[in-house]
Amino acid sequence: MKESKKIPGEKPARSMNFIEEIIKEDIRNGKNDGRVHTRFPPEPNGYLHIGHAKSICLNFGLGEKYRGKTNLRFDDTNPIKEEVEYVDSIMEDVKWLGFDWEDRLFYASDYFEQLYEYAVILIQKGKAYVCDMPADEISATRGTPNRPGKDSPYRDRSVEENLDLFIRMRSGEFPDGARVLRAKIDMTSPNMHMRDPVIYRILHASHHRTGDTWCIYPMYDFAHGQSDSIEGITHSICTLEFEVHRPLYDWLIREIGIYAPRQIEFARLNLNYTVMSKRKLLELVQEGKVTGWDDPRMPTISGLRRRGYTPESIRNFAEIIGVAKRDNVIDVSLLEFCIREDLNKRADRVMGVLNPVKVVIDNFPEDRVEEMEAMNNPEDPARSTRKVPFSRELYIEREDFMEDPPRKFFRMTPGREVRLRSAYIVKCESVEKDPKSGQITVIHCTYDPMTRSGMPDSNRKVKGTLHWVSARHAIESKVRLYDRLFSVPDPDNAEEGKTFKDYLNPDSLNVVKGYLEPSIREAQAGDTFQFERKGYFIVDKDSRSDALVFNRVVALRDSWAKTGHQK
RNA sequence: UGACCCAUGGUGUAAUGGUAGCACAAGAGAUUUUGGUUCUCUCGGUUUAGGUUCGAGUCCUAGUGGGUCAACCA
DSSP, X not given: OOOOOOOTTOOSSSOOOHHHHHHHHHHHTTGGGGOOEEEEOOOSSSOOBHHHHHHHHHHHHHHHHTTOEEEEEEOOOOTTTOOHHHHHHHHHHHHHHTOOOTTOEEEGGGGHHHHHHHHHHHHHTTXXXXXXXXXXXXXXXXXXXXXXXXXXXXXXXXXXXXXXXXXXXXXXXXXXXXXXXXXXXXXTOSSGXXXXXXXXXXXXXXXXXXXXXXXXXXXXXXXXXXXXHHXXXXXXXXXXXXXXXXHHHHHHHHHHTOOOOEEEEEOOOOBTTSOOOHHHHHXXXXXXXSSSTTOTTSSBHHHHHHHTOOHHHHHHHHHHHOOOSSOOOBOHHHHHHHHHHHHHHHOEEEOEESSEEEEEETTSOTTOOEEEEEESOTTOGGGOEEEEEEOSEEEEEGGGBOSSOOTTOOSBOTTOEEEETTSOEEEEEEEEEOTTTOOEEEEEEEEEGGGSTTSGGGGSOOSOEEOEEETTTOEEEXXXXXXXXXXXXXXXXXXXXXXXXXXXXXXXXXXXXXXXXXXXXGOOTTOEEEETTTEEEEEOTTOBTTBOEEEEXXXXXXXXXXXXXXX
């Protein structure tokens, strides 16, 4: 049966992923009156990363696509790990990605009273009991995936006793760990999560929102599904590892007798050459392996933002990688493709030399300065042009000159003409070297005055075009060249005796001095540029108008370097 | 000695019993005042064995491989 009936708001561009299929089917069947309501439920115990971005784009994207709603809900049931700093950063990141939860900002802690009442319902139904065993005993009697667990000796307490004990747990009568509330399900279930899971624990800890109001806190399993239910979530989308929780999710909602959302699991994003666990990212931050959660090498959203990734590029990335149930490792080159594609259209071009060697145009008058007109973005002529000063002494990239070049080297070499971008065609006549090191100190050239850009002779065919900057007009600035944080594709998979940190790339950051054309002076933090022939760069927040700081977002594709001729 | 989930080019992801397609990566060429961009082309895939069917990537069974589950974390 092939029905090609379009659901309003649906884009025909891409085929549907399995979650969209499910939603489409639910809409067709009139489930939830055709309503679609999702949520993004982070725990505020760390910064969001690109994997969360996938989930955010999925959940909010579904909301947009099916004209539904998406809530932002903090899953804040563990006061020991959670902090306001994280709440703030998460909201900033979701907003920055371009999503809007409107008036639907929620916290699981908003529901603590309701959740408590749900627990009481369970107790009254004889479906939950207070267990006095210490944590290690509960663990020991839970069995293993292969072996069934054993009933707790407290399993058959009366409803009255359970109620009394639970009330006293709440009132603070017992110390941490003294008792827990457990769901009474089945200690022999093949699913460990159904073996009388703990649903409330005693924690005399101050909560970032509820303060000291509570000393018992619900566990994830007892908070998440019920919160979904309270908010009227129709499709509760989470990652694969929660698949085994789904029977418990459904059981609790059924036993409490409340609206039942549907949990759907998808495969989380993995990226090569990085790590994606909050714990490991936290470790890198705490041990100073990076400068912070927003270090431009981090896969965090704040890190990518500081690196120069745009929200559009990340959303497009999330779209391109798709959504499925099989484990996946995405190649970082796909992420890089997405940002290059985006920045190619929007970043203005500018010339900057990162590893300079001096060029003297011997037949160019010493005191003359010419203003060259350069296009800001050849992809978009509407972006107009700018002036770039040209003078007798220039810098070019040291690797753009070779005295004794390999074949197919199109750049400057003695006796051969090359074009200086937006300026003149020049020819290298001689070089000066440091007698000790043999390193080239000055390249002497002559220029052809008839080949200024725009003149007829400038149409002459020359092999190479080089970027340059007038030495005396150059603006010196700090340029941070970033590379991948890890030197191996799968740092999580450390060999015996090593940890992921043993695979940190020692060359992930290389700070150099850049000599940039003067038009860059106006650049503001957050502005992105293409340094022609080099890559995309963003003005960092550390930048000041008299001391510019750039981060390299990503280098340009370099098909010359790939041939292996280089160096 | 378990339960559950997953299996399509190098990496992702489509194909909803009827021509295995797309993107990235890789390679070749064209264009180019960025060795960028753009354009063209090439390479390369259904985990195995059975079964159902006129027809199977798709359905069934078994195997193999991978993943998840034994916090009072989420």
